[in-house]
Amino acid sequence: TIGFFYLHEAELFMSKVASHIQRYCALHNYNLKIVSFDLDYYNNINLHQEFTKRNLKGAMLVAVNTEGCRKSFHALEESGFPHVRFGNAMFQDELSAPLVRGDDAGKTRMVIDYLRRKGHSRIGLAYFERGSDVEQEYLNFYDKNGCHKEEWLMRVRFSGPPEKWTGFPEPGMAADYIERNPDITAVIVENGSVCAELMQHASRAGKSLPRDLSFVCLADWPGLNVMVPPVTAIKVPGEAMAERACQILFDIMENNASHSKRVDALPYELIERDSVFTLGL
Template identity: 30%
Template sequence: MQKKRSITIKDVAAEAGVSFQTVSRVINDGPNVTPAMRERVMTAVTRLGYVPSLAARRLGGSRSYLVLAFNDRRPTLEGWQSRRGNDWVDQMLYGGMLKCAEHGYRMLFELVDSHSDEWEAQVQAAISALHPDGVILTPPHSDDTRITELLHRNGLTFARLGSHREGEGFAVYMDDEAAARTATEYLLDLGHSRIAYVEGHPEYAISGDRLRGFRGAIEGRGLAVRPEYLQPGDFTYEAGTRAMAALAALDTPPTAVLASSDEVALGVLHAAAPLGLSVPRDLSVVSFDDTPTMRMSVPSLTAIRQPIAAMTARAAELLIEAKARNLEGTGLHLLPFDFVVRDSTAPPR
């Protein structure tokens, strides 16, 4: 059977009796197109069932119709290689890809290792090959001035997820300090006074924000933050299991734990039972992020819901608008968080 030939922009031009450059201007909402000409071309597009390719759309102007997202290479690959996956990445792609599609854009995803000597070559190779209309940076890249300066030198507009730092780019974030304070105050209101915190990765600016929120809530009730209740972490499951083992071994263990991420919370939860601790009877656990896995854990985890998909969607929207209207790519864009109470928290015994 002979393969059906794809309809091209030249077919549309022939059908409408115009040049293919005119067709390109119409499908790209370009200038110098009369309403009658637009209707004539779009009638041909509909009749032929033409779907514009990225190559065809690029003919009409300076837009590539691509948004490029850079994510941290090491933790992303570790999640995939361990077969645990990465719910944060899933939510980021979900929000960004759908929003891009609404505007006729495509979102591509690249991994960058900022610890590698090749980080600059990795970033430059990607943007040189793809010529994106905008770039989305996720933590910790969103606060890495080396990367933002490289993008600026290349004349690219970019958005920084999870960053509220002033400077170049759209900062799209939630108030992590307020979120940690809200979660800690909830535990305090339940009657807990021995509350531990498993910290995030020290290279992420949001880790410091969350720690300040935790401290502020504890000290705001006239209590002292006990150093042994602050456990180092890096957002991983293993950090949660290590922290739980260390906390359970204390002479006065905590009755509640605030975890800096969902994976950390799962590590705490899974390590508790072998140590003879029942959640929430003996230990309350609160998580950060609230990716879909949290509601399926046993017990389901109380969590701060970070608007990951909404932040990425907003970032994509800002980049597309900036490119279309030739706007300056700066400004702070704060999105709200939610606090979801489930079965992993209860008053202390």
């Protein structure tokens, strides 16, 4: 039996990934145990003991940005239990276990290049984590291609599922962002709910979408395809990531192979809809 452990807030995406993992495991005569956990899960658990109790032979785990997670992952590596990190790069410089993830820097470059081809040069960014690949790629672009304004960036830490979305962490963030950035022509948004909120406030402010303000979301969250206008978004390579993680884990389990420090960053796909206006037409 293999274990797949992920944060409950990521259920929208990870449940689909889990189905791909389950299918691949079944083809290779493995069962899959799926565990959806809360943010503090890693704080008070010995992962090796937990896996032994569950009779697991290997595991795929999604990290979260907590000290408990850091300590748990270090301890798991020291135990030698076969595992693959999945989905994000938390503590990447500290850990040796193989990591399968999407190419976040690559998807950000792809979206910026796409917007540039559409004539956009004043591009905003609403994102999660300071220092992330998304932020760094955005800043790198403007370092090479002209200055951005600090107010073009908005960090929104909320990343829960849409059914829990009640607005930005600070009331008025969306309206303030639209009001203080009349010069931007497009916004890259990391979270689907944030994208919806920004679009609503832009419309209320009298902007015609996408003619006055274009949007691209860095993940194809449910509902973006039925918004007005339907939102151009990035498709997570969930099936390819699931297959790659299984291949690596099975190789470790069956052949005692070493994949130390291996990082597989798989490419995303742009889904073009109607939320980006071509300037100059």
